[in-house]
Amino acid sequence: MVKKILLFIVLALFGLNNLNAQCFFKTYSTELLNEYHEGFYVTPKGKIVCRFFDGFSFFDGSTWKNLQTTAIPHGNSLAMEENGTVWLGSFYAGLTKFVDTNNITNYDTSDGLASMEIQVIKIAPDGKIWIGHYGGGVSVWNGTSFTVYDTTNGLSDMFIRQIAFDKNGKVYIGSMNGTVDVFDGIKFTKMNLPANGEINDIAIADNGDIYILTYEMTSYMDVVYRFDGNKWYQLNFTKLGAEPSINKILTDQANHLYLASYNGLLKFDGKNESLYTQNSGLFADNVSNMGITEDGTIYLTSNTGITEFKQATTFVIDIKQPNGSTYDGKIVVFKKMKGVKAFTQIASQSYTASPAVITVNTTGDFIILVEPNASVNPDLVGTYFGDVDIWDKATVVQNHFCESKIDTYAVKVIQIPPMPKGKGYISGTVKSTDGTRGVAEPIKDVDVTLKKVPGGVIVKKTKTNDNGVYEFTELDTATYAIFVDIPGLPQDTPRIVKITETDTSFKNQDYKVDSTGIKAGDFSGIKEKRNDFKASVYPNPFSDKLFVRFFNNGITSVEIVNISGEVVRSFKETGHGEKIMTINFSDLPHGLYVLKINNGEKLSVFTVSSY
Known part of the structure; x- marks a missing residue:
């Protein structure tokens, strides 16, 4: 009863009884140079440029700055580098590089540009500028010169509408005539599409799924298709009505799909959908364009304003520790992300009581770790939600929508049972050998657990020191398995050590860590x-x-x-x-x-x- 009362108080204090408390909207209008913008671009780091007929509005993540100039041609295609350099395309005047009012460079066909008519500009992960032309194919700027791709060297169509990049460096080029070509750096491959319609947008999810937004010539409707690597699927969104009007699509790091429409912003997680409108906090229902930052913040444009949309997830953790133990430790939240590690730490917060509350500024798939202070409770082991000590056995918490109901997650902290002492000794080093460094580097603060086998009873748990070294002392005669826990990286079969009355010391029980996981290290010392x-x-x-x-x-x-x-x-x-x-x-x-x-x-x- 006491814990239930505490939980109610915690929820009340944090305002967590409001189911929409985790959706945050902020609008901008009067901060902009003018009402109606011609172009809009968001960089991964969260910088924004809005293009108007008489200048720009720049946003650095906190402050808007307006710059009035008539030295740029009209057009709605643009992109911005993280250093603030803006690339502008027009329907008649070619390409413009804008650094400031005193540093403007214009490029035309005499400089190697394929055509003066530009439909789209995108910046590739390697920094190259890709320009899609109306009738001229594609031009690529490498910093010094242009390379042109057209139907003479493999491109299917000359009227380019959209360009997108996947995490493997491939380029997807969509045309006004309903084709998508994939460029691997050497050749173009034409995709077999499910329908014939103008390619208005392309989005590539981190899991490899490909989404295309088409305007169907037969039905005169905007349609979204998903390709899972084997088959195309047409997606239907009930909250957008029978004839949706969709302007743009994008995906986030959790592989969720977003649609900018005249009805608002729709989010789709593969099964469920949620529609955010002016009543939710958008500047207006009519969302014409949008971009997403690497931290998941989405910026949306309407006719005369911009909306900043952030999402959060709050976890209420009911920490169950043995009677008499002190509530002292930290809660760590890991999110499923792209990159080498399947899960990456995104938040950490200390706790001194139960329940404890932690909020992260994102939605997605998570694992939660309760880690007691070892100096206060040496017999308590860091435990994941699911009451396990290893990350890949943890229960994954899914929260895909910021308006979802806030739940409580109970974690029963694992206690190490009393063990007889002996003369046994085990030590080793955990090192990174991912190929990005000249030598193997030690990894500190890695959890290393010693378990008896068979049975899997935890005997001891420790962390590697600054030199990546771990050690276990005073071990009784038994067979032990050594587990290394780095959330997001799988471990191969653990090392096995058998301590007997005569064999008591086992050093060099090393582990190496690379992009594929955790493996036994150099065997030279233990052969x-x-x-x-x-x-x-x-x-x-x-x-x-x-x-x-x-x-x-x-x-x-x-x-x-x-x-x-x-x-x-x-x-x-x-x-x-x-x-x-x-x-x-x-x-x-x-x-x-x-x-x-x-x-x-x-x-x-x-x-x-x-x-």
Whole structure:
């Protein structure tokens, strides 16, 4: 009852009983140079330029600045670099590079531009300027000169309407006559489209889905199609009515689709849709254009104003700790993102009571970590929502719409049971080897967990120090698995260490981290765990086959043990003299194994790894 009262108080104090409290709208109108703009562009860092017939309005993320000038031609195509350089296209005067009123450069066909009529300008991730022409194909500015692409070198159509880029560097070029060509840097490939209509916009999601906005010539309607890599699907949006009027589409980092329409802004997560209108907080229902920043803020234009739209998600965390423990630690929120890591930390906040509240300025798919202060509660382990200690076992929280009801998430913090002490010692280093650095660099503050196997009982948990080193001391005799937890990066099979009365110290239990995940590091320091008689294994690590070389004097047994302590292979060799045994691992999972060679009197033990 006390906790329920506290929860009610927390919700009331934070105003979280308002279901729309996480949608934030801010409008701009009087701040702009004029009422009606000709062009609009948003950079990934959140800078904005509005083009008017007599100048510009610039926004740096906090302040608007107006610049009046008549030294630029009319037209609605433009793009802006992060340094503030504006590229302008017109219907008759070619391309203009605007740095300031004293630094304006005009380019025409004599400079290599394909045509004087420009429909669209886009800035590629590599900084090149792509210009789509009405009747001239495509011009690409590399900083010093233009390269022209047209029907003579693979382009399907000369009347270009839209240009988009995917995360792999491919360029998608849509035409007024209903074609989309994909350029991989070498050649063009024409896509097979589901219909024939003017390509008014293209959006590429981070998951690879392709969206096109077409104006169908037969039905005279705006239609959105999605391509999942295999098949095209026509999307229907009930909240836009039977004949929607759609001006622009884009996607966010959570692969949600947004549509700028005359009815407002529609958000679609693949299953559900939500429509935001003037009643929600937009400047007007008629949304003509929009852009999105890398932090997920969306800017929308209407006839005479601009709307800034931010979305947030609030988590109420019901932290369940053992009786008598102190509420002291932090809550960490990770979001599913594009890039190397599947989940990336986006927020962290301390807690001293339960429930605790944390808000992040985004929507999407999340995992939540409750991490008690180890110096205050050394027997408590960082626990994800779902009551697990490893990120890829956590329950993913989905909040795709900022007006969604705020929920409470209970996390039962894992407690380490009392364990007998011993003489065992394990240590290792976690290093980054992603190829972007000259040498492997240590990674600090990484969670490393030691578990007994089989069973998976947590024995100890620690973090790597500034040198990327972790260590566990006073370990009892047992078989242990070492888990490294870096949210967003999967771990291959964990290292296995068996501590006995005679084998107590295991150093160099290293892990390497790269863009593909977490793997066992250099085996040079742990290849031989014990070698009482002459034996060797090679190669190590290996792919499918492992060779075991030893001198036999009677009967020798060979066993392969997996990380759970199960014998997965066993052999016996009789006779005398040098023997070379071939062991096939092709039908076994990749990972770490313990290989034991025993001749009845002496024992050799090796740690081997298949990949």
